[in-house]
Each structure stands twice: as C-alpha cells, then as structure tokens.
Amino acid sequence: NLRAAFVSAPDGRFWQVLADGVEVPVGEIDLTAVQESVRGAELDRILTADRATRFDMSTAPLLRLVLITLAPGEYRLVLTNHHILLDGWSLPLLLRELLTLYVTAGDGSGLPRVQPYREYLAWLGRQDAQAARAVWQRALAGVEEPTLLAPAHRGRExxxxPDQCRLDLTEEQTQTLTAVARGRGVTLNTVIQVAWGLVLATMTSREDVVFGATVSGRPGQIPGVESMIGLFINTVPVRVRLDYRESVGGLLARVQAEQAGLLDYHHLGLTQIQAAAGAGAVFDTLTVFESYPVDRAGLSEDTDLAGMRVVGASAHDATHYPVTLIASADTRLHLTMKYLPDLYDTTTATTLLHRITHVLDTITTDTTIPV
Known part of the structure; x- marks a missing residue:
C-alpha cells in the first residue's frame, strides 16, 4: 500500500501502480546552531514549508520523512504522506509499527501479519452500487438546492x-453531555451532527440542510479490517430536517436512526451519491468525529523504546471544504474549527464554535424543549 503511485492513462482514468521496491526519502535538518529564542519559529517555518510541498502522484512513495535535531538528544520526526495512501485511523497503526521496527533494529518478524488491502478492494467490487445509489436518492429526496455556507468564491484561487481555532468543553460539561447522549441512546457523533445542523440551518435560513461527514469506511465483514493500513474513509452527506414541533431529544433520535439506516451504504463514493441525488447532495461544510486507535502506553514518556522516549505526537491535515468541524473526546470534548482564511476570519470561526457550544449546553440542560 505504501509504495503505490497513481498514473493517468490516455483515456483520462487513473491507475494505481505498485512498484517492486521503494526507498523512502529521509531528510535531516540540524537546528542546534539556531538561537534557542527563535528555534521554535524556525521549526514552524520548516513544518509549514513541508506541508506546502506537493507530491508527484506518478512517483512512489507518496510519503517522506524528515528528522529535525532541536537540541542534543532532542528530535522531531516529521512524517508527511498524501492522504490517498492512508487515513487517520491508519496513522497510529503505522507509527506503532515504525516504533516496533526501531526497537527491533529493523527486524520485522515480530510485526503482525499484514491483512492485504486487496481484500477490501475485492469486497468493494462485490457491492451493489445501483442499490446503494437508490438508497441515497431516497435519503436525500426533496432537497432541491445545495447547502452552501461560504460566500461565493467561484473562479477564485x-x-x-486552513487556519483553525479550538474550544474545549470542561470535564464536567463533557461528562454531562456524554450521560445525556447515553440516556437518549445516541452517540456523541450524532449530538455533534445535530448541533452543527441547527447552527447551519440558522446561518442559511433553512429548515432542511445537508453537510458532509467523514466515515471510517471499514466494513465489519472483513476480518481484521480494524488493523489494516490504507485509505478507507469516505465523505457522505448528512441531512438534518427540522420540525419545530419536535423536541431536541426527538431530533437526536431521528437523526441517529436515519444515519444508522445508511451505514451499509457508506462505501458509495461521494461523486456517485451526488450524481444520483442531485443538487441537494452538494454541500461546503464537513464534520469529523475522530476516534483513532492511539496506543497511549506506547506514547508515554515513561516508556523506554531502545533508549528513546516519545514525549509527544501531533498531526496536521486539511480538507478542501471552506469550513470543517472536527470533534474528539477523551476526558474532555475538543472542538476544532478549520476554515479557509480567504473566506473566513478568526472572529467568524470562533463565533461558529460558540454557537455550537451554546446548542450543546442547551441539549445538556433539557432535551424535551422544542427545536
């Protein structure tokens, strides 16, 4: 999977090509001579430049490594990959294998058996695309226009x-919200989607809105799919219809049921869904609920990895949507708003976050109030 390239054919289609052997480029940068007061700014500059450096899709590998020496015995390892190779769920799995190889001096015999990605592709090929298109067409029937939040930007480069701003709920707020969700029989993901649906409906003056949601795309029918490294995610439309006589709790339950009914059809590509459902399936905002299999013990400062300790890990990615709402939870619910700076400023993005948290506060207070 990690040695794939993508080349265009004369008929305009792209083919995935697997090379026999690929050497991963590894760069080294030494910042120990840089004055400590400006070292952080120089590191940020390097990371920003690295993220802006594009891959040649026709040449494998579509990933690279850079080892940055910050001080004697202190390093930053930067792994950059094109999203077409692997998704967010795969990243902790890849890092775990990389650390294992480090500890074993490159001996891969102790790694788990690789579940071939071709098994997923074969499963995908067996699915009934026509039936899936019909389901999505019914799910989005009656939505006649795109749900667009961003100002018109057609033709602009x-x-x-993206820029981003973040807002964290307190542990107490998170516990209360989780208890309310559990009591209503819905997931935190559904709560976030309903909250964004209500804010989006207000911002667009509509009672029927559609936005995107990133789904894991890992079918339970494939044994070991949770440990496979590759690209599985998909973006699918989420429809939130408002009935002002309905309670907030009723809305939560209905959206959860509607989304559950579409689980078996998450494999259909977004372009196919939009072709089947029409303009109503078009949107420019996205929600993501992150729940990755992170090995907290392996990333603990107390864990000795052949003389090395991992003191922290962070990730950066981007979407092409003007607004992306990312939620994750541990003891606290973290909300991040990513936005294209050409279309939005920090004040607008922060205002959207506060509106979302206001809805969440309302949900935790009373789910019987009408929408």
Missing part, C-alpha cells in the same frame, strides 16, 4: 492550508 483559494489557499489550501
């Missing part, structure tokens, strides 16, 4: 690197 936009920045591809």
């Amino acid at each position: 936009l920045s591809t690197i």
Whole structure:
C-alpha cells in the first residue's frame, strides 16, 4: 500500500501502480546552531514549508520523512504522506509499527501479519452500487438546492492550508453531555451532527440542510479490517430536517436512526451519491468525529523504546471544504474549527464554535424543549 503511485492513462482514468521496491526519502535538518529564542519559529517555518510541498502522484512513495535535531538528544520526526495512501485511523497503526521496527533494529518478524488491502478492494467490487445509489436518492429526496455556507468564491484561487481555532468543553460539561447522549441512546457523533445542523440551518435560513461527514469506511465483514493500513474513509452527506414541533431529544433520535439506516451504504463514493441525488447532495461544510486507535502506553514518556522516549505526537491535515468541524473526546470534548482564511476570519470561526457550544449546553440542560 505504501509504495503505490497513481498514473493517468490516455483515456483520462487513473491507475494505481505498485512498484517492486521503494526507498523512502529521509531528510535531516540540524537546528542546534539556531538561537534557542527563535528555534521554535524556525521549526514552524520548516513544518509549514513541508506541508506546502506537493507530491508527484506518478512517483512512489507518496510519503517522506524528515528528522529535525532541536537540541542534543532532542528530535522531531516529521512524517508527511498524501492522504490517498492512508487515513487517520491508519496513522497510529503505522507509527506503532515504525516504533516496533526501531526497537527491533529493523527486524520485522515480530510485526503482525499484514491483512492485504486487496481484500477490501475485492469486497468493494462485490457491492451493489445501483442499490446503494437508490438508497441515497431516497435519503436525500426533496432537497432541491445545495447547502452552501461560504460566500461565493467561484473562479477564485483559494489557499489550501486552513487556519483553525479550538474550544474545549470542561470535564464536567463533557461528562454531562456524554450521560445525556447515553440516556437518549445516541452517540456523541450524532449530538455533534445535530448541533452543527441547527447552527447551519440558522446561518442559511433553512429548515432542511445537508453537510458532509467523514466515515471510517471499514466494513465489519472483513476480518481484521480494524488493523489494516490504507485509505478507507469516505465523505457522505448528512441531512438534518427540522420540525419545530419536535423536541431536541426527538431530533437526536431521528437523526441517529436515519444515519444508522445508511451505514451499509457508506462505501458509495461521494461523486456517485451526488450524481444520483442531485443538487441537494452538494454541500461546503464537513464534520469529523475522530476516534483513532492511539496506543497511549506506547506514547508515554515513561516508556523506554531502545533508549528513546516519545514525549509527544501531533498531526496536521486539511480538507478542501471552506469550513470543517472536527470533534474528539477523551476526558474532555475538543472542538476544532478549520476554515479557509480567504473566506473566513478568526472572529467568524470562533463565533461558529460558540454557537455550537451554546446548542450543546442547551441539549445538556433539557432535551424535551422544542427545536
């Protein structure tokens, strides 16, 4: 999977090509001579430049490594990959294998058996695309227009690197919200989607809105799919219809049921869904609920890895949507708003976050109030 390249054929289609052997480029940068007061700024500059450096899709590998020496015995390892190779769920799995290889001096005999990605592709090829298109067409029937939040930007060249702002709920707020969700029989993901649906409906003056949601795309029918490294995610439309006589709790239950009914059809590509459902399936905002299999013990400062300790890990990615709402939870619910700086400023993005948290506060207070 990690040695794949993508080349265009004369008929306009792209083919995935697997090379026999691929050497991963590894760069080294030494910042020990840089004055400590400006070393952090120089590191940020390097990371920003690295994220802006594009891959040649026809040449494998579509990933690279850079080892940055910050001080004697202190390093930053930067792994950059094109999203077409692997998704967010795969990244902790890849890092775990990389650390294992480090500890064993490159001996891969102790790694788990690789579940071939071709098994997923074979499963995908067996699915009934026509039946899936019909389901999505019914699910989005009656939505006649795209749900667009961003100001018109057709023809403008936009920045591809988003800005972001973040807001965290307290542990107490998170516990209360989780208890309310559990009591209503819904997931935190559904709560976030309903909250965004309500804010989006207000911002667009509509009672029927559609936005995107990133789904894991890992079918339970494939044994070991949870440990496979590759690209599985898909973006699918989420429809939130408002009935002002309905309670908030009723809305939560209905959206959860509607989304559950579409689980078996998450494999259909977004372009196919939009072709089947029409303009109503078009949107420019996205929600993501992150729940990755991170090995907290392996990333603990107390864990000795052949003389090395991992003191922290962070990730950066981007979407092409003007607004992306990312939620993740541990003891606290973390909300991140990513936005294209050519279309939005920090004040607008922060205002959207506060509106979302206001809805969440309302949900935790009373789910019987009408929408």
